[in-house]
Amino acid sequence: MNDESGRDACTLDAPKGRPCPFCGSSMSHRHCKYVCPEHGVVYDCSDTFW
Template sequence: MEDEVAGDACTLEVTQGRPCPFCGASMDHRHCKYVCPEHGVVYDCSDTFW
């Protein structure tokens, strides 16, 4: 039973976000990163230009 509770606490929140500037695919928003399924991490919280 404890393993089930611990597993629930470890799930990541993933939401659909912006289109990738390179290919137009919908990127996943994970924490402070936007991840394209084709190109990987495109933006993250250290980027100051967007």
């Protein structure tokens, strides 16, 4: 379903990913890693502190 702006309504309500601890941007989850669009890989599965 599209709204007036032409964007998909489902993507407007989609939850954001885990925030980057450095800049607060929404990170994407790839395999065993959290990747910030600005800082690259921030966490991976070998990090046991979180």
